[in-house]
Amino acid sequence: MSRYDPSVIEPQWQDAWEKAGAFTARRDPAKPKYYVLEMFPYPSGRIHMGHVRNYTMGDVVARTKLAQGYSVLHPMGWDAFGMPAENAAMERGGHPKDWTYGNIADMKAQMKPLGLSIDWSRELATCDAEYYGQQQAMFIDMMEAGLVYRKAAVVNWDPVDMTVLANEQVIDGKGWRSGAAVERRELTQWFFKISDYSEELLSALDGLTNWPEKVRLMQANWIGKSRGLQFGFQTVGAPEGLETLEVYTTRPDTMMGASFAAISPDHPLAKVLEADPKVAEFVALCRKGGTSAEEIETAEKIGYDTGIRVKHPLDPNWELPVWIANFILMDYGTGAIFGCPAHDQRDFDFATKYALPIKPVFTADGSDAALTEAFVPMKSEKVHYIRGFAGDKVQSGDEGVAAAIAHAEANGYGKGVTKFRLRDWGVSRQRYWGCPIPVIHCASCGVVPEDKKNLPIELPYDVTFDVPGNPLDRHPTWRDCTCPKCGAKARRETDTMDTFVDSSWYYARFTAPRATTPTVLEDAEYWMNVDQYIGGIEHAILHLLYSRFFARAMQKTGHLPAKAIEPFNALFTQGMVTHEIYKTTDDKGRPVYHLPEDVIRSESGATLKDGTAVEVIPSAKMSKSKKNVVDPMNIIASYGADTARWFVMSDSPPERDVEWTASGAEAAFKHLSRVWALSARIGEMPADHNGEGDEALAKATARAIDEVTKGIEGFAFNKAIAGLYGFANTISRANGSTGAMRHAIRTLAKLMSPMTPHLAEAVWAAQGGEGLCTTAPWPKADPALLVDDTVTLPIQINGKRRAEISVPKDMPTAEVEKIALADEAVVKFLAGQPVKKIIVVPGRIINVVV
């Protein structure tokens, strides 16, 4: 054996795996199956450290399961539709399709050298017509199943470019290219009825015991089930047909603190009132800015008094003014509220601004003093009601709400209802590079699904991006078609689907990626569910919730078996890899981002290579749009894939964010070189060498097997690696017989193989291991070797560590106490004080209380 040279061994072992077909997934009824999946990448063109971290984690799991005797499915694909391809076409010319497939080829070429145990025969890209054609078929099935509909919804509208903008393209309320003030505009759009499953998606979260608690909580809050009161205000002075104003409130117990009613600018009443130019002007003002929740909720609260009044349901002589307010969302509840400034901070701010009354309904102590801010205690907390009308004087908010609902139902002015915050999923995108919605608009038949035999509806290639807007809209012939129902001339839908649709079912497609139906039930039956799904925490809500919905929709339409209703048995959310962001501004004041490799960083700041000063924004999630990505190819070129893999797994716990730094790669390489040298040294030992260390080596081996196996299975890769460092050091210092040393280093190789598979193969082969290390069975620790005969017990006096004793592991408690109290140091510290209590935690600690 010579020097450790990964550039020689890595390609060599990758070839060996390929020849052996080691990673081809096969349906084998004799074996248990294991499906491990990492969230597939967007083909930006370069892999970054986040990818390396993500795919190495999945690979460690996949390789361990393979060794443990499972039939493993570990596929890879490309989430290939989306805006960056169109942006590239606009910025640099070229075609989104060429750009995307070029990027896929580049990224695959960068991933291959990592030595991942991927079954590449199952590769797919969502922009393959083979894939999105099946998605169109499912869209049609979902239409027939009543899971798809059209309605008006607001979008960001750029009035200069005359185009719809994504939230990301709205910066400080302005269009990113035109710089024009963005408006909210209504458009008829396609929706999936995810709200049909609100209750089901919420209650099924309880069964996802192998998901992080955090993700389940985030999803539960997102779905947002609430119990409240819906009732109608009688209006005074409202236009005809609007005699009642329906409102929903989760705090009906605060009804006596009402000081106004407020409606959304998009509320039907507001629309009627828009006939008045002053109202129209105000509503137009409300529509300024983008559609994101952040923008709407942080915008200055503005209101307009309509002059209309409503009668308070508990007192017909009490009238409240009706305002139009920009912070009321039409999407939630009924789009109308009653404002109770005393117990809602937004209402408080609004009432303060417009001099509306602020009357507390309850207080902490029963006093009735003026408030300087809204009093919003936990609903579970007991408070004193001073303007209550139902239930007890002193009760919790929850009790107050329940009593108020009961009161309303008994007196017939309202009823308790359950509402969800979850809105239906708008999937229409007015863009080219996405899956065409397979629907036809016919003058006589209306909206008609395309005939399945015409699928896939492929994107036309001959499009241009020289003007803003959707190229499909202005394509001369693509839109023209015949109605599948009546045969008349008709027009194709030009909206494409949200890319979240593409990623909501790819896990199922991987079980039969070449099928001419979306899935094949026998394959789905065998491979589903995904046993371990791994991806970024940034997908905790949308992608994972949409996927859970899609699995249900696919089951309803016959594309998945019942067992796959929750598609991901276990979820691991890895932390993000973060990096600084480098920004400059172009001549129109718009931000331009720069790759770290194009920036020269110094203590004082940063510049481009031509000397232009660059603004440094603190470390944040690596993202293509911010260009704060790092190229791992440099590390692979210098140190090899095993070093890169070892390094990304070793330092940070996998669920935590890691800030990318260059230090550590060198150290990882040094350690792998040490293992290589150790193997060479053992290889040169004479066959008949005898040492005294065999028993200690056997114990260390058992402990390493135990520690590494537990580390990998518990997703604590950093701890598994700490154990491997320790084991390598132990072997290096051990004086065992040649046979024992060889056995130990073969075990080390096997235990390292999920992280550093190439080095492991080389060591395995050199030490006489049978066959490929990759397919050799995972070692088992002999339990008898894992227990020590004596234990060291620390002795605390009043909780402070003062001494320690060594005793046989199964010594009775009474005897341990006796030895502890007789200990010299303990006697000294006690100084004759009487012992009040002595606590012995067997095998752990002794605490003496005086």
Next chain:
RNA sequence: GCCCGAGUGGCGGAAUGGUAGACGCAGGGGAUUCAAAAUCCUCCGCCGCAAGGUUUGCGAGUUCGAGUCUCGCCUCGGGCACCA
């Protein structure tokens, strides 16, 4: 604004409510070398010569015992439905 996390040496981090700082990096000292790199040995939270004291963002609390549990703050990060 709303929802969710995280905070432990110079750094990355370890610790079923039971010896805080495993393992690694950086650093100090030494061996080897003509010299250096590499390698090996050794020390390494802070204060202190030592004995000892002190230490897990800040402040309270529960407990024989709290990094871990509870409450209140501070700081940083993620998500907010058209970024993927």
